[in-house]
Amino acid sequence: MTNRPEYYLKVFTQLSYIAKSCGVCAAVLSPGSRSAAIALPVFRSGLFKSYVINDERSAAYFALGIARFHQKPVLLVCTSGTAVLNYSPAVAEAFNQRLPLIVLSADRPPEWIGIGENQTIFQQDVFKPNIRFSYHIDIESYKEKEDDLKDFLSSAFHSSVYPVPGPVHINLPLREPLYSKVFKLPESVQIKNYNHPEITQSIDIQIFNKINEFQRILIVPGMSGYNLRLRNILEVFTNRYHIPLLADITANLHGIQTVVHHPDFILQNEKNRLQLRPGLLLTFGKYTVSKKVKEFLRQNKPTEHWHIDPYNESADTYQCLTRTIQATPEDFFECILENKLSLSSPSDYLKLWKDFENQYHIEYLQKLDHDDELYLVSYIMQMIPDGSVLHLGNSMPVRLANEYGFYKQPQCKQIQVYSNRGTSGIDGSVSTAFGFSSQSDKQNFLIIGDQSFIYDSNALWNKYLPDNLKIIVISNKGGNIFRRMEGPSAQAEIESYFASYVPVDIYALAKSFHIDYHKLVFDRNDLSVLEKFIKEKERTAILEVIMPDKKASNLF
Structure with a gap:
């Protein structure tokens, strides 16, 4: 291809504008020769803050921290070979936490793969299955179809946030020469806008009627980002209906009176576990730290387990899942409060948990002593x-x-x-x-x-x-x-x-x-x-x- 470096400069400048339009808030780049064709236009565009971090494994986790803070996509750019493999731990973490990372890996062209060329591995689909979407794009094949390429890249970038947030991988085989002698970036480009549908809520009157059937309701939140609105709604909800909260510290629901402390001490005793078996288990968020809580619910299964998730995804952590409710937890609990339901969950169930908490606090203090x-x-x-x-x-x-x-x-x-x-x-x-x-x-x-x-x-x-x-x-x-x-x-x-x-x-x-x-x-x-x-x-x-x-x- 004639003028290949100028074509790369144009395409990856357009890519920067596409990234910006998709909500990318930062780029984390690791030095490399082949990846420079991607990284330099991103770096020079000034459309978002770019960080250059030498160690790819650390760079990917650094990007993860940025994505966690903003809840927005972060670009990761690296060169070919084992550089991309060093992203794997952070990509797996992002996949399991629904954090949007967009990995752009430079690759050798296909004719150089598997013939002993330096710094070359099989990069296509390298993160599967711990990745939301994986793409392999030969951008030279779009030389006469630039609008199609822009649409394809835009769609790929948006897949990091919709339908479910998470990491995506875009593998880009590049041929030499890579470096343009032109340093002036092309002018900004028009990007197709994507309007994501609103989250569908599946909260209906049948759920409200069903929830009234249960006398013992237990809420077990998993790992969640800090959400003051959710915290305040749950504080009102659980106090009004006397419902215990078994919340790990990573659920970010600190300071609510209905949170049960020292569950690992309480649930060591088999007699306690039998007494505390819930009728309805309500969960939301991701994973639970406490092994004892997981064992308790797997061995003393509730009658029903409902998981509340805005993306209608659920892992059957406690091996008793019966329903997934597509809603944000704050909307779900607020809806119950607004409808002023007369839940039958008795106050003595919360009291039973709290009595055990007070009893085992003495054991906790004894452990604290040594x-x-x-x-x-x-x-x-x-x-x-x-x-x-x-x-x-x-x-x-x-x-x-x-x-x-x-x-x-x-x-x-x-x-x-x-x-x-x-x-x-x-x-x-x-x-x-x-x-x-x-x-x-x-x-x-x-x-x-x-x-x-x-x-x-x-x-x-x-x-x-x-x-x-x-x-x-x-x-x-x-x-x-x-x-x-x-x-x-x-x-x-x-x-x-x-x-x-x-x-x-x-x-x-x-x-x-x-x-x-x-x-x-x-x-x-x-x-x-x-x-x-x-x-x-x-x-x-x-x-x-x-x-x-x-x-x-x-x-x-």
């Missing part, structure tokens, strides 16, 4: 100011935070809590927190274990580090979660295989990336360093908390 990590996490959560954002690393931190759950903490209603619980991997928590914090004007905190922190330490290799993230590293010599699990902790290889501690100097690591470092040797009687670290306004910093060497209490 579990230093639980004490530390609960202390941090009491210290962080309302209105801030709390990010939780996977493995131990999210479970410890969930166990504390802002118990009777009044200044917590507007604290936002996030964790990568779509796939629950430890590999991108720091990068995700940085991506989110880079968009936020609030103070952000990350509580993370040393193993997870070191695993994602390339997140610090980033020239866009925000000034509003405080990282608290719980330094407990490796994968401490395994020391708390009944199976792994009983094995002879608990240290050599499971915990797998490899000493790393976190101070030296922080220093090498020019990040402020603080250290605290844990002592319950003197946590002044921690208090000062949380309260002081300063640029992004790391506090390493050295935990004592002693056997941790079981959590699972």
